[in-house]
Amino acid sequence: MTNVVRDAENLGSALRNWRRALHANPELSGQEEQTAAFVARELRAMGYEPRERIGGEWGLTADLHVASGPLVALRADMDALPIHEETGLEFASKNPGVMHACGHDAHTAMLLAAARMLRERKNELRRSVRFVFQPHEEKYPGGAPGMIRGGVLENVESIFGVHIISVIPKGIVAAREGPFMAAVNQLHIVVHGKGGHAAMPEDAIDPVVISAQIITALQTIVSRSIAPHDTAVVSVTCVEAGTADNVIPSRVVLRGTIRTFDENVRQRVLQRVREIAAGIAAACGARAEVTLGEGYPVLLNDAATLSRAKRAAESLGGGLIWQNLPLQGGGEDFAYYGKHVPAAFVFVGAKNEPRVPCFPHHHARFDIDEDAMPLGAALLAQYALEAGR
Ligand SMILES: [Zn+2]
Ligand SMILES: [Zn+2]
Numbered sequence: 480m481t482n483v484v485r486d487a488e489n490l491g492s493a494l495r496n497w498r499r500a501l502h503a504n505p506e507l508s509g510q511e512e513q514t515a516a517f518v519a520r521e522l523r524a525m526g527y528e529p530r531e532r533i534g535g536e537w538g539l540t541a542d543l544h545v546a547s548g549p550l551v552a553l554r555a556d557m558d559a560l561p562i563h564e565e566t567g568l569e570f571a572s573k574n575p576g577v578m579h580a581c582g583h584d585a586h587t588a589m590l591l592a593a594a595r596m597l598r599e600r601k602n603e604l605r606r607s608v609r610f611v612f613q614p615h616e617e618k619y620p621g622g623a624p625g626m627i628r629g630g631v632l633e634n635v636e637s638i639f640g641v642h643i644i645s646v647i648p649k650g651i652v653a654a655r656e657g658p659f660m661a662a663v664n665q666l667h668i669v670v671h672g673k674g675g676h677a678a679m680p681e682d683a684i685d686p687v688v689i690s691a692q693i694i695t696a697l698q699t700i701v702s703r704s705i706a707p708h709d710t711a712v713v714s715v716t717c718v719e720a721g722t723a724d725n726v727i728p729s730r731v732v733l734r735g736t737i738r739t740f741d742e743n744v745r746q747r748v749l750q751r752v753r754e755i756a757a758g759i760a761a762a763c764g765a766r767a768e769v770t771l772g773e774g775y776p777v778l779l780n781d782a783a784t785l786s787r788a789k790r791a792a793e794s795l796g797g798g799l800i801w802q803n804l805p806l807q808g809g810g811e812d813f814a815y816y817g818k819h820v821p822a823a824f825v826f827v828g829a830k831n832e833p834r835v836p837c838f839p840h841h842h843a844r845f846d847i848d849e850d851a852m853p854l855g856a857a858l859l860a861q862y863a864l865e866a867g868r
Contacts (some may be wrong), residue, residue: 484797487853490592494852497588499570505559505579508618509557511537514557535627536614543608549636549865552609553859555590556583556616565843568764580845582643592856605867610656621812637821639862647828649851653802654825657846662739663810672765674729683727689763690731700751707739738808778814784823791861827855
């Protein structure tokens with residue numbers, strides 16, 4: 480086991496305390512005022528001078544200056560979700576209806592630990608380090624664009640981030656080179672027909688039947704309009720129609736999500752959604768109003784940056800296993816950083832059954848094995864230590 484892992488394990492109780500304090504006091508995207516104040520306080524206690532309220536939101540950064548020249552950036556997100564916690568943990572959320580159900584509390588704690596460890600290893604660093612505490616990840620338009628506008632990538636040579644994952648076993652660090660996490664678009668279609676008596680369909684234009692055809696036809700996009708070596712997901716998840724068994728409604732609302740991994744594929748899918756909805760509706764004498772909400776872009780892992788992250792992971796030892804993952808359907812606003820500077824994002828496993836019951840992210844009983852946090856913190860620190868070597 481290398482010293483960095485040992486350092487991180489020595490910080491185990493600090494990591495737990497930070498994570499639990501944050502876990503008990505979760506804040507929704509865009510409202511991370513107390514979380515940001517907590518992070519700023521801890522950074523100051525370590526001797527940093529944090530830059531706060533970046534881009535008009537609750538984001539903050541701290542720089543560890545060791546050399547002139549480009550910096551290495553390490554990023555954590557800080558926000559929670561509108562979920563009512565049901566874990567029964569002693570440090571469960573004190574804010575009813577708000578919960579850290581994605582592990583961003585652990586990310587913040589791990590980045591604080593990395594900040595503390597690297598300060599003590601300042602003489603081993605070849606690059607200055609910027610610690611980026613980002614708000615507002617869980618909700619579009621995300622917190623990353625504001626951070627970027629606020630200058631956090633200025634003079635940055637590369638940025639690295641980790642996501643703790645409740646369904647990957649502890650000890651595994653995992654990622655994919657190139658496209659890793661999906662581009663997201665929300666799907667919203669209103670089919671306007673003509674309502675009427677259910678016994679006299681000839682006088683109505685039934686949007687329910689038209690919507691059924693649209694839903695089925697949307698499922699041909701991936702199989703018929705996308706090449707077999709490309710991939711996409713089109714899911715219709717909400718169908719809102721009607722009020723009674725003898726009334727044909729005048730409209731139906733369809734909602735869902737689209738996930739893609741390539742910008743050309745994305746544009747093709749969006750175009751086909753518009754054509755199918757409008758075409759089927761028109762053929763049936765109805766009208767479809769299609770709104771395709773923008774979501775996060777595809778997260779691309781830069782090859783050189785990811786291989787530095789992999790090198791960092793492998794040099795940590797400690798029984799750590801590197802795993803290559805397939806494409807992930809989830810979205811992540813870390814993707815924006817990669818549009819400006821070389822970026823890498825990896826998953827850190829935190830599953831450890833039966834000690835910690837395993838639930839997926841965004842679940843009311845989501846939890847992680849806190850013993851995975853030192854590994855995540857060590858990985859962040861080691862990435863910075865590898866820079867410039
Ligand atoms: Zn999440
Ligand atoms: Zn997350």
